[in-house]
Amino acid sequence: MNKWLMSILYLVVSIFLTRLIPFSSFFRNLDTMIHEFSHALMALLLSGSVLSVELHADHSGVTYFRLASSWSHLPVALSGYIGASLFALLLFYLQFSKRQKLGLILMTLIAAVLLLFYVHSGFGVTWLIGFIALNVLVYLQRKDWIRNGYFGLLAFLSLEESAMGPFTLVLNSVQNGRTAGDAYSLEEITGIPALIWSVGFLIAALACVGRSLQLFGRTVNGPSSSPAKRGTGAWSNKRLDV
Numbered sequence: 001m002n003k004w005l006m007s008i009l010y011l012v013v014s015i016f017l018t019r020l021i022p023f024s025s026f027f028r029n030l031d032t033m034i035h036e037f038s039h040a041l042m043a044l045l046l047s048g049s050v051l052s053v054e055l056h057a058d059h060s061g062v063t064y065f066r067l068a069s070s071w072s073h074l075p076v077a078l079s080g081y082i083g084a085s086l087f088a089l090l091l092f093y094l095q096f097s098k099r100q101k102l103g104l105i106l107m108t109l110i111a112a113v114l115l116l117f118y119v120h121s122g123f124g125v126t127w128l129i130g131f132i133a134l135n136v137l138v139y140l141q142r143k144d145w146i147r148n149g150y151f152g153l154l155a156f157l158s159l160e161e162s163a164m165g166p167f168t169l170v171l172n173s174v175q176n177g178r179t180a181g182d183a184y185s186l187e188e189i190t191g192i193p194a195l196i197w198s199v200g201f202l203i204a205a206l207a208c209v210g211r212s213l214q215l216f217g218r219t220v221n222g223p224s225s226s227p228a229k230r231g232t233g234a235w236s237n238k239r240l241d242v
Contacts (some may be wrong), residue, residue, distance in 0.1 A: 031161035038083025055124030166201035
């Protein structure tokens with residue numbers, strides 16, 4: 001089956017199944033955390049300063065920052081959705097390479113940095129403390145199947161949310177471009193319609209979903225004995241406030 005259709009089918013099935021998991025809403029904030037952290041990290045890399053980050057109970061988030069030059073707003077606006085999709089792919093790679101502990105450490109460090117420096121009040125503080133504490137407990141327990149199952153849950157929910165965000169962004173771009181978050185910010189910067197940016201984010205997300213599913217398939221089925229062949233290669237929940 002076409003890999004794009006497979007990716008879409010995965011999303012439809014996983015959206016239904018993951019809603020049946022108790023407390024899944026709590027873990028969906030991981031994607032929001034990575035989205036906002038990506039904005040903050042890009043701003044810092046471009047010699048800007050991050051004033052604060054907000055994480056909300058409805059899975060939305062806001063990053064406040066200052067930048068030294070106007071052109072820097074472009075990569076910062078791009079970084080949120082793309083960063084979240086790439087991070088979800090990274091989690092599947094770490095699962096495939098059996099480095100779940102490293103993944104837990106990485107997620108916990110990101111949460112700790114946000115808590116210490118940028119998230120100062122509200123739901124975000126409570127969520128970050130709970131997420132860090134849960135990660136530490138899972139990391140320290142001795143049963144690998146619990147740790148691996150927990151990590152797998154985070155990976156799948158992150159992948160699902162990283163794709164659903166751009167999909168919702170496309171819908172909002174069609175209805176009212178001003179509610180399209182990062183895509184509308186990019187429209188203001190470049191003049192290119194928010195819908196084009198939203199579709200671009202969605203294509204990038206689906207590409208990461210497809211690659212993640214390949215890694216998951218190899219994780220479940222084990223390494224192939226055949227030689228490798230070289231080939232060719234709510235709105236949702238994110239917004240960017242400048």
